[in-house]
Amino acid sequence: MKFFKPTGLALILTTGAAAAAPLQAPREGMNVVVDLAVVRPIALVGTAVGAALFAGLSPFTALASIAPPHDAFSRAADALIGMPACYAFFRPLGEPFGGQHSRARMPASTCR
Numbered sequence: 001m002k003f004f005k006p007t008g009l010a011l012i013l014t015t016g017a018a019a020a021a022p023l024q025a026p027r028e029g030m031n032v033v034v035d036l037a038v039v040r041p042i043a044l045v046g047t048a049v050g051a052a053l054f055a056g057l058s059p060f061t062a063l064a065s066i067a068p069p070h071d072a073f074s075r076a077a078d079a080l081i082g083m084p085a086c087y088a089f090f091r092p093l094g095e096p097f098g099g100q101h102s103r104a105r106m107p108a109s110t111c112r
Contacts (some may be wrong), residue, residue, distance in 0.1 A: 032094035043088035050080035 052060075054077055065072035 028094060035094050040088055043084050046084040047081060047088055049082050054080045 057076065060074075061072050061076045
């Protein structure tokens with residue numbers, strides 16, 4: 001009897017939640033699964049690799065920063081670390097790749 005009460009309650013709650021949830025097209029659901037299982041981990045690895053590259057290339061970036069406009073460090077950090085991090089952490093889950101709404105939802109201070 002102790003097993004049937006929680007199981008029945010869980011079944012009732014999940015069935016009601018599933019019925020109240022709006023129906024999505026199968027493609028949108030698949031976008032979420034692929035985004036969560038494949039794309040986000042790749043972007044996370046890209047962020048780590050970009051950080052390592054940025055650290056390794058910082059002497060060359062310092063040389064490039066001598067000439068005006070003196071923004072080589074910020075441009076390199078944005079290209080190697082910032083954009084992969086924004087893609088991994090601030091893009092809405094399941095949004096198609098290169099979606100038009102992704103930049104509108106990203107924080108302006110970190111993602112340009």
